Amino acid sequence: MTDGRRRAPRQAEAERNDRALLRAAREVLAVDGAHASVAAIAARAGVGIGSLYRRYRTKEELFQRLATLSLDETNEAAERGLADDDPWAGLAGFIRSCVEFRQGSLGPVAGSIEVTEEMWAKYARGEELLAALVARAHEAGVLRPDVTPVDVSLLIEQLGTSPVLDQLRVQGRDDLIAEAANAHDRLIAIALDGLRAVHTRPLPGDPPGNRLFTERWALRPDACPPSPRRRRSASG
Amino acid sequence: MTDGRRRAPRQAEAERNDRALLRAAREVLAVDGAHASVAAIAARAGVGIGSLYRRYRTKEELFQRLATLSLDETNEAAERGLADDDPWAGLAGFIRSCVEFRQGSLGPVAGSIEVTEEMWAKYARGEELLAALVARAHEAGVLRPDVTPVDVSLLIEQLGTSPVLDQLRVQGRDDLIAEAANAHDRLIAIALDGLRAVHTRPLPGDPPGNRLFTERWALRPDACPPSPRRRRSASG
DNA sequence: CATATAACGGAGCGTTTCGCTCCGCAACGG
DNA sequence: CCGTTGCGGAGCGAAACGCTCCGTTATATG
Numbered sequence: 001m002t003d004g005r006r007r008a009p010r011q012a013e014a015e016r017n018d019r020a021l022l023r024a025a026r027e028v029l030a031v032d033g034a035h036a037s038v039a040a041i042a043a044r045a046g047v048g049i050g051s052l053y054r055r056y057r058t059k060e061e062l063f064q065r066l067a068t069l070s071l072d073e074t075n076e077a078a079e080r081g082l083a084d085d086d087p088w089a090g091l092a093g094f095i096r097s098c099v100e101f102r103q104g105s106l107g108p109v110a111g112s113i114e115v116t117e118e119m120w121a122k123y124a125r126g127e128e129l130l131a132a133l134v135a136r137a138h139e140a141g142v143l144r145p146d147v148t149p150v151d152v153s154l155l156i157e158q159l160g161t162s163p164v165l166d167q168l169r170v171q172g173r174d175d176l177i178a179e180a181a182n183a184h185d186r187l188i189a190i191a192l193d194g195l196r197a198v199h200t201r202p203l204p205g206d207p208p209g210n211r212l213f214t215e216r217w218a219l220r221p222d223a224c225p226p227s228p229r230r231r232r233s234a235s236g
Numbered sequence: 237m238t239d240g241r242r243r244a245p246r247q248a249e250a251e252r253n254d255r256a257l258l259r260a261a262r263e264v265l266a267v268d269g270a271h272a273s274v275a276a277i278a279a280r281a282g283v284g285i286g287s288l289y290r291r292y293r294t295k296e297e298l299f300q301r302l303a304t305l306s307l308d309e310t311n312e313a314a315e316r317g318l319a320d321d322d323p324w325a326g327l328a329g330f331i332r333s334c335v336e337f338r339q340g341s342l343g344p345v346a347g348s349i350e351v352t353e354e355m356w357a358k359y360a361r362g363e364e365l366l367a368a369l370v371a372r373a374h375e376a377g378v379l380r381p382d383v384t385p386v387d388v389s390l391l392i393e394q395l396g397t398s399p400v401l402d403q404l405r406v407q408g409r410d411d412l413i414a415e416a417a418n419a420h421d422r423l424i425a426i427a428l429d430g431l432r433a434v435h436t437r438p439l440p441g442d443p444p445g446n447r448l449f450t451e452r453w454a455l456r457p458d459a460c461p462p463s464p465r466r467r468r469s470a471s472g
Numbered sequence: 473c474a475t476a477t478a479a480c481g482g483a484g485c486g487t488t489t490c491g492c493t494c495c496g497c498a499a500c501g502g
Numbered sequence: 503c504c505g506t507t508g509c510g511g512a513g514c515g516a517a518a519c520g521c522t523c524c525g526t527t528a529t530a531t532g
Contacts, residue, residue, distance in 0.1 A: 014479065014480095048481030053522080147426075191423075191427050195430075205421060273491080275491085285510075
């Protein structure tokens with residue numbers, strides 16, 4: 001019995017492994033999309049499959065935890081953005097943060113994992129924060145007038161994956177990765193400038209609705225990727 | 237030998253099937269990335285697998301043909317852009333065209349198929365055309381000064397896939413597809429505006445080099461997706 | 473040293489998916 | 503009738519996948 005006095009060294013290793021798993025999962029998801037395999041995640045984390053399954057009972061559970069943490073990171077970034085006195089810098093910093101930690105890489109798992117109540121709650125909170133960020137930028141006159149929070153969210157997802165960068169990573173071309181990352185940064189800068197209020201021509205069509213985000217997360221039973229091997233059979 | 241007089245009716249059907257296959261391949265690639273399966277392509281084209289393999293001997297051959305056609309489309313779009321008297325409209329139209337026909341969806345197969353000499357030649361031609369398009373826009377002062385042709389190419393690839401749109405398509409949410417497509421158009425408009433010369437702040441870092449494009453297409457034997465079942469064994 | 477405990481890595485099981493082959497069938501021409 | 507030509511898809515061997523199970527290794531105590 002350690003009684004909680006001092007962490008056993010193996011317990012510290014377990015914690016490091018958990019963090020490595022979550023980071024690896026995000027990276028593999030960004031590259032392989034919906035087909036990301038647990039074996040690839042474990043390998044990338046430098047951890048045995050056994051350890052992964054000791055921490056998470058199923059692939060779905062791992063992805064749910066990842067999604068929850070991603071929502072947390074999003075909300076923290078939004079709060080940091082609101083804490084910035086400059087409305088534009090706050091919004092731009094938020095977008096950059098979300099792109100940086102690859103918020104969008106979880107998109108491919110939408111519809112294939114069950115959305116917990118905790119996740120919905122965090123998502124709703126993030127919606128409020130983003131709405132505030134966007135509203136403040138509009139009031140300050142620094143954001144082009146017809147840009148909506150949904151536009152911003154979609155832009156984050158669009159920029160959240162860098163095809164070239166991810167592919168070079170999976171190919172192990174470490175010599176080109178820095179250049180590709182810089183190239184990606186340039187695209188982000190271009191897109192952010194496109195959001196500025198200097199552009200007065202209205203955006204095409206009607207503003208997109210929230211359903212584009214919410215409905216794709218509705219669990220559809222035929223979505224195969226994460227858990228074809230159902231643990232808990234139809235219970236109720 | 238029909239000698240080219242009149243196509244037999246079955247031959248016309250074969251041609252329609254070929255076109256359907258190529259279109260389906262592009263769509264499936266956009267959604268499933270490197271893991272796109274021939275069965276999915278054939279099914280989406282409404283064609284039997286047998287017909288696919290009568291036209292193309294391997295999956296690799298299909299993808300090579302697709303890539304070649306994609307390069308043709310790119311070059312035609314660039315020529316149309318140069319034919320436009322307005323330098324900005326020409327460049328923007330080129331970008332829109334490439335995004336529209338999903339030029340970027342072939343990215344995931346890079347490194348997994350052999351690049352033919354014909355493909356390299358067409359690619360080189362496209363490089364020249366794009367350089368001319370960009371140079372002309374710079375001379376007219378409508379494109380922000382430090383944007384390079386590689387920036388433009390990467391932007392096309394970045395915008396070429398719409399995560400939300402593709403996912404809704406695969407989920408069969410036809411009711412939301414129009415809205416998602418419109419949302420994607422808004423992002424394109426934003427990004428294009430970000431390219432305009434009204435923005436004078438320099439882009440971060442050094443301009444990206446061509447190697448980001450060329451080197452990823454170098455065939456690496458461990459890239460699994462398209463033809464694990466090698467047809468022609470090492471015939472060196 | 474022996475023993476107990478706890479976290480580790482990965483071989484391997486059963487299943488699914490994949491690239492591709494093969495063959496029976498339908499549509500035309502004589 | 504037969505011959506030709508293109509069609510669709512069942513099914514084969516191989517690979518990948520989610521997950522289980524077990525032998526190994528590291529620490530703690532005598």
